[in-house]
Ligand code: NAD
Ligand code: UDP
């Protein structure tokens with residue numbers, strides 16, 4: 203057990219002593235777990251730009267220092283190499299809990315570690331939130347719906363998930379993380395927020411993590427065929443990362459626990475996505491069909507009416523607008539890789 207009352211008093215004193223940011227708002231201290239990753243680093247950029255202090259906790263499993271390096275030397279930014287599976291003591295106002303490998307290649311690499319991150323990592327961050335009275339936001343996933351029997355998916359749908367499959371470490375892990383968040387909310391009064399994120403893309407995605415958008419974009423740049431798994435008729439809905447970051451912040455600042463679907467309802471088959479990538483990067487790119495992976499959901503599309511109504515949020519950037527925004531970042535990183543190989 204930890205000295206809750208002393209820590210609470212310290213928090214209050216710190217809050218009272220803080221410099222106002224803008225009109226009517228105190229500067230906050232915010233933890234972003236997984237802040238060196240793809241989504242986390244964009245969130246960190248926006249929180250720093252808003253004027254808050256940000257502490258990133260990351261074990262660099264899939265994250266990179268490059269993603270946050272532009273904040274090094276900024277006194278409002280702090281980076282801690284730490285694994286959320288281990289407890290940690292901090293004093294903050296808000297916790298954005300993102301730490302967890304997100305792409306199938308990464309989360310299947312060590313499935314037991316993925317479960318530990320989702321369960322023990324989330325438990326530790328909720329324990330931290332409880333002790334210091336911080337607001338806690340969990341980034342859950344559309345994968346909690348499994349291979350959905352309801353289309354599009356609403357938050358009221360309980361899902362169709364295989365508990366013993368190769369994806370279970372991730373989707374059952376996130377389902378347990380949601381359960382933990384709700385139990386800390388009901389049992390300990392922690393102010394929690396739950397986001398169910400649908401497929402998101404943008405600059406800083408890992409180059410070779412096997413996700414479809416990063417694969418297609420990297421393949422088109424490298425002049426390789428675009429690998430379409432199965433018949434390519436399965437669908438996904440792709441959200442640009444800046445829209446997601448706006449949604450996460452609206453959720454944290456709002457009054458509602460959720461869960462909220464955060465995604466772009468524009469639905470594409472993988473073949474349609476390949477067409478958009480061709481139009482954007484290289485019209486001469488070819489397609490190569492490959493066998494699909496096990497338990498691959500056939501379709502996925504968010505119903506976002508709840509987030510529209512209660513958070514006043516909806517995505518603004520379409521796939522055709524968003525894709526070009528990640529191309530130069532991918533080109534630069536692929537070029538650097540190639541130069542590295544030549545040395
Ligand atoms: P990412 O892999 O780029 O980022 C995850 C970050 O967490 C990395 O920086 C990684 O090093 C860190 N991390 C992993 N395990 C950790 C541990 N045990 N301790 C400390 N740090 C750890 O993935 P992302 O796409 O940025 O995803 C961020 C969050 O959003 C994840 O929780 C993911 O489940 C969720 N999400 C993402 C998507 C998407 O399409 N990108 C969709 C649904 C949900
Ligand atoms: N925890 C933490 N930092 C804190 C407070 C708690 O990492 O500031 C961890 C703690 O080590 C425990 C988990 O969060 O593993 C749950 O804490 P809680 O107090 O809810 O439960 P308990 O410690 O009684 O199991």
Ligand code: UDP
Pocket residue numbers: 306401412413414415417418429430431432434436438472494495498499
């Ligand atoms: N996919 C594909 N080619 C690739 C990578 C993935 O056709 O090179 C397909 C995959 O089978 C799935 C969809 O794209 O149907 C989305 O896969 P991703 O791993 O990006 O996300 P998730 O399955 O987690 O939604």
